Amino acid sequence: MLKLSRLTDYAAVVMAQIARYPEQAHAATELAEAVQLPHPTVSKTLKMLVRAGLLESRRGSLGGYRLARPATLITASDIIGAIEGPVAMTECSHADGDCDLVATCGVADNWQRVSLAIRTLLDSVTLAHLAQESPLKLPVQLPIQSVTLASRAEI
Amino acid sequence: MLKLSRLTDYAAVVMAQIARYPEQAHAATELAEAVQLPHPTVSKTLKMLVRAGLLESRRGSLGGYRLARPATLITASDIIGAIEGPVAMTECSHADGDCDLVATCGVADNWQRVSLAIRTLLDSVTLAHLAQESPLKLPVQLPIQSVTLASRAEI
DNA sequence: TCTATTGAGGACCATTTTAGTCCCCTATCG
DNA sequence: CGATAGGGGACTAAAATGGTCCTCAATAGA
Numbered sequence: 594m595l596k597l598s599r600l601t602d603y604a605a606v607v608m609a610q611i612a613r614y615p616e617q618a619h620a621a622t623e624l625a626e627a628v629q630l631p632h633p634t635v636s637k638t639l640k641m642l643v644r645a646g647l648l649e650s651r652r653g654s655l656g657g658y659r660l661a662r663p664a665t666l667i668t669a670s671d672i673i674g675a676i677e678g679p680v681a682m683t684e685c686s687h688a689d690g691d692c693d694l695v696a697t698c699g700v701a702d703n704w705q706r707v708s709l710a711i712r713t714l715l716d717s718v719t720l721a722h723l724a725q726e727s728p729l730k731l732p733v734q735l736p737i738q739s740v741t742l743a744s745r746a747e748i
Numbered sequence: 749m750l751k752l753s754r755l756t757d758y759a760a761v762v763m764a765q766i767a768r769y770p771e772q773a774h775a776a777t778e779l780a781e782a783v784q785l786p787h788p789t790v791s792k793t794l795k796m797l798v799r800a801g802l803l804e805s806r807r808g809s810l811g812g813y814r815l816a817r818p819a820t821l822i823t824a825s826d827i828i829g830a831i832e833g834p835v836a837m838t839e840c841s842h843a844d845g846d847c848d849l850v851a852t853c854g855v856a857d858n859w860q861r862v863s864l865a866i867r868t869l870l871d872s873v874t875l876a877h878l879a880q881e882s883p884l885k886l887p888v889q890l891p892i893q894s895v896t897l898a899s900r901a902e903i
Numbered sequence: 904t905c906t907a908t909t910g911a912g913g914a915c916c917a918t919t920t921t922a923g924t925c926c927c928c929t930a931t932c933g
Numbered sequence: 934c935g936a937t938a939g940g941g942g943a944c945t946a947a948a949a950t951g952g953t954c955c956t957c958a959a960t961a962g963a
Contacts, residue, residue, distance in 0.1 A: 808931025
């Protein structure tokens, strides 16, 4: 399925909500209502987003959350990473490859390329994109060409 | 992390192994050894791949598994789908949207676009690609441009 | 300074998912 | 027939996930 966790989903929704009114601070309670999700859960999500540096928080009355930087500079990768950790399709696609099957695996390199391609894709989608209302159900324009997996011919 | 399950990983490795010697039938035991994984686990994976129509099996002595179609016609999506079910990033990105938050969500459409882009990417990677030994650690060529999220200007 | 408000941090539990194993049945070949 | 394969599915252990709750800390304003 390659699915996002539910919390990640919440995170995106909440971030989008904040992004639509970037000037004001948003209290967790307010967001929970706007988004129709239980308060404790939204709160938890918000905390994670703060820790990841995507939101800034302020306590006390008149406190709340706001974006740490413009929505155009926050990517889908950032949000996913904030909740689930860095995007990596396979066990071995993060730096310190502690996979002891490299020898017999034979697909590691290629998965990493695919993984990188997905990460790049997710890097190119910003919160501004996500937040933007697009009620039109257009089929996606797909400028994506197939990934070039290194083959000798191309070197 | 947007990670593949471990079984999916195994599936890819095993499929690649088979793809390298497409003519002969491969017994589960043989594959388990080649790939250095416990036999029951490999076996389970193989069964799933058969059920998904990616492998054909033959019982009895001289039996084993072989590709149901050429490696160039089996995609990464196929393999992931065989183990984890169809690729879909969010709860609501599969057909029958039973998500009752559509109203307050506001990002569903856009996630679906992203999801589709990833699926397309995974569709473009074939087992032949994955199986091919590419000892060269080239940085990936990335012909991927940003996803065009429908904005009014472009309609 | 006191109080109401709001976030921080983390403990905690229930549920689901995942991984892995095992057993018994069926098919094929010689 | 008997040896060698795979098919199906039950079962368990372990981990991840989702969700709740409680206590502490900061801030603003009366």
